[in-house]
Amino acid sequence: MAGISTTFNKNFARYLFSWLSAVNFFVMKELLKKLIQADSTLNKGELATAEVIRKHFEKNGIESELSNWDGNRANVVAHIKSTGEKSGLLFACHLDVVPPGEQQWKYPPFSATEEDGKIYGRGATDMKGSTAALITAIVDLVKSGVDLKGDIIFAATAGEETDSCGVHKFVSEYKDKLPELAGVIVAEPTDFKVITTHRGIFWLEVITKGRTAHGSRPDTGINAINSMRQFLDEAQKYDFGRIEHPKLGKCSMSINAVNAGEAINVVPDRCSAKIDIRTVPGIENRQILDKFEEIFAVLKAKNKDFDAEVSVVRNVPALETDNECDFVKQICSAIGAIETTAVGYGTDGPFFAELGYPIVICGVCDNSTCHQPDEFVEFNELKKGVEVYKKIIANFSQTDKHSV
Ligand SMILES: [Zn+2]
The missing domain is CATH 3.40.630.10 (Zn peptidases)
Incomplete structure (x- = not known):
C-alpha cells in the first residue's frame, strides 16, 4: 500500500x-x-x-x-x-x-x-x-x-x-x-x-575646419573636405602600436560617416568624420587620442591651414x-x-x-x-x-x- x-x-x-x-x-x-x-x-x-x-x-x-x-x-x-x-x-x-x-x-x-x-x-x-x-x-x-x-x-x-x-x-x-x-x-x-x-567601444568624431569661398575660386578658401581626406589617409595607416590580444586580435577602426558641404558652389568650411574603433584590453584610449593629435600636428607642419579637432562620442572599456x-x-x-x-x-x-x-x-x-x-x-x-x-x-x- x-x-x-x-x-x-x-x-x-x-x-x-x-x-x-x-x-x-x-x-x-x-x-x-x-x-x-x-x-x-x-x-x-x-x-x-x-x-x-x-x-x-x-x-x-x-x-x-x-x-x-x-x-x-x-x-x-x-x-x-x-x-x-x-x-x-x-x-x-x-x-x-x-x-x-x-x-x-x-x-x-x-x-x-x-x-x-x-x-x-x-x-x-x-x-x-x-x-x-x-x-x-x-x-x-x-x-x-x-x-x-x-x-x-x-x-x-x-x-x-x-x-x-x-x-x-x-x-x-x-x-x-x-x-x-x-x-x-x-x-x-x-x-x-x-x-x-x-572588445571596448571607442567612438570618435574628427572635425576639420576651413574657410568658405565661391566654388569657382577654391584657391581663396580652405576646403575642409581636403583636410579631412589628408587626415583619413594618415589615420588609416595607424596600426594601434601593433598591440594584439591573444583572444581578440587587434583593435579595429572603421570610418562610418563623413559629412560636409551645403551647396555645390560653396567650398565647405567644416567636415565631420565619425570613426568606430573597437579596442582590446591592453590599449589605452589616451594612446589613440594622442596618435590623432600627432597626425594633426604633422599635417599642420606641412600645411599651416590644416585645422582639426577630435572629440570622444562614446567610450565603453574592454572587458x-x-x-x-x-x-x-x-x-x-x-x-x-x-x-x-x-x-x-x-x-x-x-x-x-x-x-x-x-x-x-x-x-x-x-x-x-x-x-x-x-x-x-x-x-x-x-x-x-x-x-x-x-x-x-x-x-x-x-x-x-x-x-x-
Ligand atoms: Zn543587448
Missing part, C-alpha cells in the same frame, strides 16, 4: 509541477509580449518597459524601484533579500532597443506576433526575451518560498545601445546600497556561453574578467560550460567594474537576429533559459530546506 501511495504522490507532484510550469510559461509569454509592445527605442525611452517590469514584480509580491529621469528615461531595480549567509548575485539587463530600421518587417516590430513557437519583435532576443526568462526565474523562486542564502539583485537599465546612461546611474545610486556580491551577470543573449572577454576566479568557475559549472568565450562586440558589462566584483556576460538565446528585421526568439529557448537561470541562482544560493 505504501508503494502505491508513494507512486500516486509522485505522479500527482509531477502533474502539479507540469501544470504550474505551463501556467508560468503562459505568464512569461504575456510578459515578453508586453515588453516588446512597450517600444523602448531612443525616442520613446525606457519608461513604459520599466513600468511593465515594475507592475509584473508587484503583481507577484516583489517590490522594485523605478527611477525616472529626462521625461521618459528609466531604470528598474528589484532587490530580493536572503538570509545573507552567502554573497549575492547581480543580474543586469538593458531596457532599450535599437530602431526597427527602414527595411520592411514581415511582422510589425512592436506587435510581438507569435507564430510557430516564435515571438517576433524588436528586442525579442536583444534583450527582452532574456529579461522575461530571468524575471520568470526570479518570481518562481520567490513564490516557491525557498530560503535564499544570497541576495538577488535584478537591474534593468537604460541606454545600452547609445550612451549607457542607465548603467552609470544605477552604479552611482546603488554602489553603497548593495550587499557583498559574488559577481555580476549581464544577461545579454549569448546562448549561455560564458563571455569573460570582449577582461579572470577566467580562473571562483565566480567564473562556478558559473561555468552551474550551466555545464567547459570553457569561456571572447567576443568582438561590447556591452554595458565593463561599467559594473566600479562595484569591484567579477563580471560575466551570459544569457539565454543566440543573438543571430539581433538588430535585424523580423528579430525573433524561440519560445522553447526561453523555457530552457528559466531553468538555467534558476540553476545559476541555486548554485550560488544553495539552501538546505528546499531544492530549487
Whole structure:
C-alpha cells in the first residue's frame, strides 16, 4: 500500500509541477509580449518597459524601484533579500532597443506576433526575451518560498545601445546600497556561453575646419573636405602600436560617416568624420587620442591651414574578467560550460567594474537576429533559459530546506 501511495504522490507532484510550469510559461509569454509592445527605442525611452517590469514584480509580491529621469528615461531595480549567509548575485539587463530600421518587417516590430513557437519583435532576443526568462526565474523562486542564502539583485537599465546612461546611474545610486556580491551577470543573449572577454567601444568624431569661398575660386578658401581626406589617409595607416590580444586580435577602426558641404558652389568650411574603433584590453584610449593629435600636428607642419579637432562620442572599456576566479568557475559549472568565450562586440558589462566584483556576460538565446528585421526568439529557448537561470541562482544560493 505504501508503494502505491508513494507512486500516486509522485505522479500527482509531477502533474502539479507540469501544470504550474505551463501556467508560468503562459505568464512569461504575456510578459515578453508586453515588453516588446512597450517600444523602448531612443525616442520613446525606457519608461513604459520599466513600468511593465515594475507592475509584473508587484503583481507577484516583489517590490522594485523605478527611477525616472529626462521625461521618459528609466531604470528598474528589484532587490530580493536572503538570509545573507552567502554573497549575492547581480543580474543586469538593458531596457532599450535599437530602431526597427527602414527595411520592411514581415511582422510589425512592436506587435510581438507569435507564430510557430516564435515571438517576433524588436528586442525579442536583444534583450527582452532574456529579461522575461530571468524575471520568470526570479518570481518562481520567490513564490516557491525557498530560503535564499544570497541576495538577488535584478537591474534593468537604460541606454545600452547609445550612451549607457542607465548603467552609470544605477552604479552611482546603488554602489553603497548593495550587499557583498559574488559577481555580476549581464544577461545579454549569448546562448549561455560564458563571455569573460570582449572588445571596448571607442567612438570618435574628427572635425576639420576651413574657410568658405565661391566654388569657382577654391584657391581663396580652405576646403575642409581636403583636410579631412589628408587626415583619413594618415589615420588609416595607424596600426594601434601593433598591440594584439591573444583572444581578440587587434583593435579595429572603421570610418562610418563623413559629412560636409551645403551647396555645390560653396567650398565647405567644416567636415565631420565619425570613426568606430573597437579596442582590446591592453590599449589605452589616451594612446589613440594622442596618435590623432600627432597626425594633426604633422599635417599642420606641412600645411599651416590644416585645422582639426577630435572629440570622444562614446567610450565603453574592454572587458577582461579572470577566467580562473571562483565566480567564473562556478558559473561555468552551474550551466555545464567547459570553457569561456571572447567576443568582438561590447556591452554595458565593463561599467559594473566600479562595484569591484567579477563580471560575466551570459544569457539565454543566440543573438543571430539581433538588430535585424523580423528579430525573433524561440519560445522553447526561453523555457530552457528559466531553468538555467534558476540553476545559476541555486548554485550560488544553495539552501538546505528546499531544492530549487
Ligand atoms: Zn543587448
